[in-house]
Amino acid sequence: MADLDDVKPSKEFYADVPQETEGFFLKGCNSLDWGMKNRLARIFNPKSGNTVMLAFDHGYFMGATTGLERIDITINPLLEYADTLMLTRGILRSLIPAGTEKSIVLRASGGPSILSELSNEGIAVDIEESIRLNVCAMAVQVFIGGEYEKQSIMNMTKLVDLGNRYGIPTLAVTAVGKDMVRDAKYFRLATRICAELGAHYLKTYYVDEGFETVTSSCPVPIVIAGGKKRPELAALKMASNAIQQGANGVDMGRNIFQSDAPAAMLQAVRAVVHDGETPEAAFEIYETLKNEA
Ligand code: 5RP
Numbered sequence: 001m002a003d004l005d006d007v008k009p010s011k012e013f014y015a016d017v018p019q020e021t022e023g024f025f026l027k028g029c030n031s032l033d034w035g036m037k038n039r040l041a042r043i044f045n046p047k048s049g050n051t052v053m054l055a056f057d058h059g060y061f062m063g064a065t066t067g068l069e070r071i072d073i074t075i076n077p078l079l080e081y082a083d084t085l086m087l088t089r090g091i092l093r094s095l096i097p098a099g100t101e102k103s104i105v106l107r108a109s110g111g112p113s114i115l116s117e118l119s120n121e122g123i124a125v126d127i128e129e130s131i132r133l134n135v136c137a138m139a140v141q142v143f144i145g146g147e148y149e150k151q152s153i154m155n156m157t158k159l160v161d162l163g164n165r166y167g168i169p170t171l172a173v174t175a176v177g178k179d180m181v182r183d184a185k186y187f188r189l190a191t192r193i194c195a196e197l198g199a200h201y202l203k204t205y206y207v208d209e210g211f212e213t214v215t216s217s218c219p220v221p222i223v224i225a226g227g228k229k230r231p232e233l234a235a236l237k238m239a240s241n242a243i244q245q246g247a248n249g250v251d252m253g254r255n256i257f258q259s260d261a262p263a264a265m266l267q268a269v270r271a272v273v274h275d276g277e278t279p280e281a282a283f284e285i286y287e288t289l290k291n292e293a
Pocket of ligand 1: 055056057058086141173225226227228251252253254255
């Protein structure tokens with residue numbers, strides 16, 4: 001029975017203190033539903049506003065990519081240094097410990113391999129599967145200007161509609177064909193189309209000229225892909241420039257797992273993305289951690 005003797009004599013309603021209505025920290029995301037915001041806040045760090053996503057989904061069209069032959073051996077020791085893991089459901093189920101606290105961005109498009117036309121993708125995961133796997137976002141490739149441009153855009157809008165039903169954000173990945181120009185004009189076009197059609201955040205490549213016009217004309221957050229492996233200092237400079245010019249983080253793969261010291265590199269990238277360290281200072285962190293290891 002409830003203890004009636006010990007009930008506090010008076011209640012405090014703080015009637016003179018207005019309830020605070022806080023905005024959401026991510027650009028363009030304030031009108032999203034609570035579950036959607038909560039998932040985004042597990043991807044993007046609410047303190048820095050940025051994210052370090054570790055991408056190792058390359059196998060979905062490239063097979064056992066260099067550095068990803070044995071994910072249990074090369075990638076699992078890195079998980080602790082990432083904010084978010086971007087991967088396929090096959091790798092998630094077979095190799096990633098279910099006890100992980102890392103947020104998951106699930107590769108949700110696929111179909112063709114590197115031996116065929118890459119833009120001919122479809123949606124490759126049911127929304128129920130994304131819910132079952134407790135993912136924080138679904139990633140879909142969009143090929144603006146590619147042979148199957150419209151199909152890839154429709155894949156994205158379908159995922160956005162499905163995700164909106166259950167509070168799961170969609171990450172649109174702007175994929176560039178082999179012979180296409182990678183410049184600010186192209187990425188302004190690609191990112192804006194995806195954002196206008198409902199993508200909750202975007203992944204694109206960094207470009208040396210005019211990247212700030214890509215981020216400023218995109219109403220939702222942008223993270224950059226790492227692209228092909230480059231020397232560590234160059235990769236850190238690219239990440240730093242992207243953050244200074246309005247990106248909200250990185251979704252990096254090869255520049256991490258193909259580095260001589262992947263764990264050191266990932267921690268150096270974190271220093272740039274979350275702590276605003278200069279590339280040179282982050283490179284020193286990389287060298288120190290590499291030598292310690
Ligand atoms: C594949 C992807 C990859 O996740 C993306 O390219 C990031 O990896 P990297 O930094 O190696 O480019 O989206 O299509």
